[in-house]
Amino acid sequence: MNTTRILESSKQDMDFIEKGICDYNESHVPFEPPIPVEAINRHIKDEYGDIVAGINCIHYAWRCIAIDALWVREDYRKKGLGSRLINEIENAAKAHGCHLIHVDTFDFQAKDFYVKHGYKIFGVLEDCPLGHQRYYLKKSIS
Numbered sequence: 001m002n003t004t005r006i007l008e009s010s011k012q013d014m015d016f017i018e019k020g021i022c023d024y025n026e027s028h029v030p031f032e033p034p035i036p037v038e039a040i041n042r043h044i045k046d047e048y049g050d051i052v053a054g055i056n057c058i059h060y061a062w063r064c065i066a067i068d069a070l071w072v073r074e075d076y077r078k079k080g081l082g083s084r085l086i087n088e089i090e091n092a093a094k095a096h097g098c099h100l101i102h103v104d105t106f107d108f109q110a111k112d113f114y115v116k117h118g119y120k121i122f123g124v125l126e127d128c129p130l131g132h133q134r135y136y137l138k139k140s141i142s
Contacts, residue, residue: 022061025061026061029062037058037059037060037061038058038059038060039056039057039058039059040057040058040059040065040089040092040093040096041054041055041056041057042054042055042085042088042089042092043055044081044084044085046076051073052072052073052075052076052081053071053072053073053076053081053082053084053085054069054070054071054085055067055069055070055071055085055086055088055089056068056069056070057089057101059093059096059098063096063097063098063099063100064098064099064100064101064102065089065092065093065096065098065100065101065102066101066102066103067089067101067102067103070082070085070086070103070110082110082113083117086113086114086117089101090139090141093141094141094142098141099140099141099142100138100139100140100141101119101138101139101141102136102137102138102139103119103136103137103138104134104135104136104137105134105135105137106128106129106132106133106134106135107132107133107134107135108132111135111137114135114137114139115137117139118139119137119138119139120137120138120139121135121136121137122136122137122138123135123136124136
């Protein structure tokens with residue numbers, strides 16, 4: 001008799017599952033030295049104090065950084081702010097002893113920007129969203 005059932009997860013359930021996969025991962029590739037997940041985020045403000053660009057990243061175990069979001073307000077694009085932010089994150093990654101940065105972006109977003117900055121495409125997900133591609137890129141740093 002099958003007594004299992006699928007339920008919607010609470011925040012507590014999600015945390016339990018996250019701990020389970022982290023414990024499993026650490027049993028195969030130890031987190032040495034232990035590195036807590038740490039946000040590395042930066043932003044740029046204009047002369048009025050408004051945020052015009054920003055980058056949100058996660059520094060996680062195994063000395064890697066995942067770029068979650070890089071955004072530049074439309075009227076500030078093509079002025080080097082994205083490049084300043086990506087360079088800042090790469091310098092922070094080096095200071096933290098990281099060896100890899102990775103990111104995903106869509107065909108209508110910043111694929112060419114990342115390629116210009118030395119990121120290599122290692123995967124493409126077709127039709128995500130339908131009619132578009134999602135690119136996965138990485139850059140080794142030292």
